[in-house]
Amino acid sequence: MPKIDLTTVPERRGTSYPAPYAKVAQDRVKQVLGDAGGLSDFGVNLTRLPPGSWSSQRHWHTREDEFVYVLSGELVLVTDAGEQPLRAGECAAFPKGVADGHHLVNRGSGTAVYLEIGTRSAEDACHYPDIDLHLDGARGWTHKDGTAY
Template sequence: MPVIDLAGCPVKTGSIYPEPYATMMAGRSSLRLGDAGGLTQFGVNLVTLQPGALSSLRHWHMAEDEFVMVTLGECVLVQDAGETVMRAGDCAAFPAGDPDGHHFLNRSGSVAQFLVVGSKAPREVATYSDVDLRIEIKAGRARFTYKDGTNWAGVRDEP
């Protein structure tokens, strides 16, 4: 099945983040294009951000490379060094292990979309730069912890 019908792909909304972070993802949705095409070695998602929405908490991946290409509208890439406005055709790459957290914000008055391509490492740890949270993924199962590795039990003050 080489051709993927976008209209036939289920729209994924919401977030697996624990609260209060899951609620912050309102206005973000995605199409899992790689899954729809049967890909197993890397993921491909088309992310849609409504005006005012953000893509994720600012994060970085220990084991997975990530590539983003804006396909519609305008969004703001936020990293440690500051903000960069990105428009349709602009690309960004985030190598595995680089601790410069990133996410995208839609501050425009129109819908923004971007394509995300990322490897699917069998074991992964992603750290969320601005909050005391990380996710560990092993054998397809996700577990949220604090940055010190203890199990997540709700928001706490930074140690």
């Protein structure tokens, strides 16, 4: 089963963020290719981001590396350092434990397509520097003070 038939991989639209934070990524579409291929140590997602959409809220992980590779279209990478364009054939890496919030924004007129690749860790925590949101692998979504959503 090494070859994955993309037509059989379900599409997931939107995000699991609690309100009001889900709206910016509500039109994002992912196909979870790593799961479809039976991978467990790292994930691979084929993601389509229509104009005006964000990949996520700006975030960083304590125990998960992330990598994105743009297949088509153009995105804006937003980090603590500012904004950079990411075009087809370009990529970015986000090492675990580096407190540099990042996300992708599609400000163009067409849908952008990219691969997301990242490690999977049950002990990971995800920090969102711009909003009152925190994700803990054991507790799920919480406010920054630790109270549950």
